[in-house]
Amino acid sequence: MLSSQKRIKTHYSSLKVFSLISVIISLIALVGIIAFVIINGINNVTYDFLFGKYDNTPSIYPALIGTLNLILISLVVAAPIGIFSAVFLTEYTNLNSIFMKIIRVSIETLAGIPSIVYGLFGYLIFVVSFNWGYSLLGGGLTLAIMILPVIVRSTEESLLSVPNELREGSYALGASKVRTIFKVVIPCASSGIITSLILAIGRVLSESAVLILTIGMVVNKVPETFLSAGTSLALDIYYFGSYGYPNEAAATAFVLLILVLLINLLAYAVGKFLKKGGNYSENNY
Amino acid sequence: MKTIINNLLENSIIEVRNYNLYYGNSRALKDVNILINEHEITALIGPSGCGKSSFLRCLNRMNDLINGCKNNGKIIIGNVDIYEKNVDVNMLRKEVGIVFQKPNPFPISIYENVAFAPRTFGVKNKSELNKIVIDSLKKASIYDEVKDRLFSSALSLSGGQQQRLCIARALAANPKILLMDEPTSALDPISTAKIEELILALKKEITIVIVTHNMQQATRIADKTAVFFLGELIEFDTTEKIFTYPSNVKTENYITGKFG
Numbered sequence: 343m344l345s346s347q348k349r350i351k352t353h354y355s356s357l358k359v360f361s362l363i364s365v366i367i368s369l370i371a372l373v374g375i376i377a378f379v380i381i382n383g384i385n386n387v388t389y390d391f392l393f394g395k396y397d398n399t400p401s402i403y404p405a406l407i408g409t410l411n412l413i414l415i416s417l418v419v420a421a422p423i424g425i426f427s428a429v430f431l432t433e434y435t436n437l438n439s440i441f442m443k444i445i446r447v448s449i450e451t452l453a454g455i456p457s458i459v460y461g462l463f464g465y466l467i468f469v470v471s472f473n474w475g476y477s478l479l480g481g482g483l484t485l486a487i488m489i490l491p492v493i494v495r496s497t498e499e500s501l502l503s504v505p506n507e508l509r510e511g512s513y514a515l516g517a518s519k520v521r522t523i524f525k526v527v528i529p530c531a532s533s534g535i536i537t538s539l540i541l542a543i544g545r546v547l548s549e550s551a552v553l554i555l556t557i558g559m560v561v562n563k564v565p566e567t568f569l570s571a572g573t574s575l576a577l578d579i580y581y582f583g584s585y586g587y588p589n590e591a592a593a594t595a596f597v598l599l600i601l602v603l604l605i606n607l608l609a610y611a612v613g614k615f616l617k618k619g620g621n622y623s624e625n626n627y
Numbered sequence: 628m629k630t631i632i633n634n635l636l637e638n639s640i641i642e643v644r645n646y647n648l649y650y651g652n653s654r655a656l657k658d659v660n661i662l663i664n665e666h667e668i669t670a671l672i673g674p675s676g677c678g679k680s681s682f683l684r685c686l687n688r689m690n691d692l693i694n695g696c697k698n699n700g701k702i703i704i705g706n707v708d709i710y711e712k713n714v715d716v717n718m719l720r721k722e723v724g725i726v727f728q729k730p731n732p733f734p735i736s737i738y739e740n741v742a743f744a745p746r747t748f749g750v751k752n753k754s755e756l757n758k759i760v761i762d763s764l765k766k767a768s769i770y771d772e773v774k775d776r777l778f779s780s781a782l783s784l785s786g787g788q789q790q791r792l793c794i795a796r797a798l799a800a801n802p803k804i805l806l807m808d809e810p811t812s813a814l815d816p817i818s819t820a821k822i823e824e825l826i827l828a829l830k831k832e833i834t835i836v837i838v839t840h841n842m843q844q845a846t847r848i849a850d851k852t853a854v855f856f857l858g859e860l861i862e863f864d865t866t867e868k869i870f871t872y873p874s875n876v877k878t879e880n881y882i883t884g885k886f887g
Contacts, residue, residue: 436694507731511793513692515744515800516721525743526733
């Protein structure tokens with residue numbers, strides 16, 4: 343009896359050591375990457391590099407504008423479609439029906455497709471079939487399709503976490519289904535929904551494979567319309583990296599890293615701030 | 628003949644005839660017949676799982692929201708057969724309000740909670756809305772406690788206050804009938820007493836049907852008491868008679884605590 347207890351205990355302590363080592367390794371990797379990007383990048387970030395004209399010296403201004411456009415296009419398209427798909431899935435269908443299962447598997451598959459495949463799809467549809475050529479619009483729409491499952495999944499989760507008692511409470515007061523959804527369910531899930539949108543922006547920021555095939559990687563011209571070819575920050579890193587500008591690549595990586603960090607902080611803050619007034623489950627259930 | 632409740636019910640008499648309710652294949656209510664008078668408080672008592680809450684939720688068709696729920700028989704409220712096809716369920720629920728066991732205020736301000744139903748039915752005028760909200764809060768005897776913080780979150784209230792807020796919210800729809808599903812079972816004795824007082828005061832204006840597990844509560848507030856047992860209504864009479872000379876032996880066993 344005693345010996346077996348002892349053995350279990352040593353077993354646990356070795357597990358603890360192993361876990362600790364794993365944590366340290368992953369921390370080192372993370373800190374290493376961040377430190378590498380900062381050390382190499384920070385000195386090359388100048389005002390001209392960020393907002394100057396791309397002539398003799400490289401600038402990421404076109405990429406900043408391009409990225410902004412891509413975020414705008416993909417969110418404007420994907421957010422309403424994603425949110426209302428999730429509303430349909432949670433509020434209008436039976437969770438256990440075959441129909442639901444098929445849709446859920448489809449969404450999961452959609453989320454698992456490699457981004458280069460989305461890129462190829464966007465290329466064939468928008469660039470070739472629609473004859474738009476390389477364009478921010480085509481890239482943005484392809485990104486919208488790519489972030490759709492992310493938005494649907496997390497919005498669905500936040501809608502499902504709204505307690506049924508609240509829906510019942512609304513129906514009991516004579517509210518219709520539509521009113522219940524818009525006045526009770528969506529507001530209660532708003533922090534989760536907004537967080538999911540912000541995280542989707544993070545996906546857009548960091549995507550490159552899709553864009554190589556759809557927006558054309560024109561690094562030296564500020565896009566004029568949605569139909570212009572353009573570039574994004576992530577694409578600029580690829581461009582600078584492969585065409586002999588290692589310092590600029592590092593600087594762009596630094597800017598991108600900061601932006602992703604800010605986006606994640608924003609998601610965290612929004613989640614926390616909105617929940618303060620509205621997290622029903624923590625206060626009541 | 629049209630039976631849409633597009634305006635108001637004529638009266639608040641509830642008449643139930645041979646009503647059966649099924650959840651999937653299990654029968655939750657068996658041939659219930661009952662006639663509930665206007666401006667009376669009717670208590671529904673019986674052991675857990677006997678169908679009293681299910682019955683209560685049939686009266687404003689809350690059971691429609693449950694999958695696989697079927698029913699037959701008639702429920703006639705104010706001369707309208709509420710299960711008729713062209714009845715507007717939302718108007719029915721406005722006329723027949725319900726308060727649940729667990730307080731379920733919306734996570735918005737106290738004011739907005741109470742204003743929810745009037746807004747649903749198109750009240751936009753600010754002063755009219757204010758009047759409804761304040762009146763309802765007063766009727767639910769919570770106004771004095773919240774008048775200084777009408778715009779703070781409803782979740783900042785205590786459990787008993789939340790339940791009275793839910794009653795105020797239901798009253799703001801100006802219902803003719805108020806259904807209450809064990810409204811005090813989650814509350815302390817002081818809050819319970821306040822709510823009982825409030826129920827007695829509301830009786831003048833509306834008909835109340837209340838499910839309760841607390842037999843003292845039934846004797847304190849109810850005019851009539853209905854005893855349910857395994858989905859059947861086994862006895863329905865004045866509260867006094869039920870608790871002094873019950874005619875059914877099962878009722879006697881239940882109220883004397885032999886089972887339940």
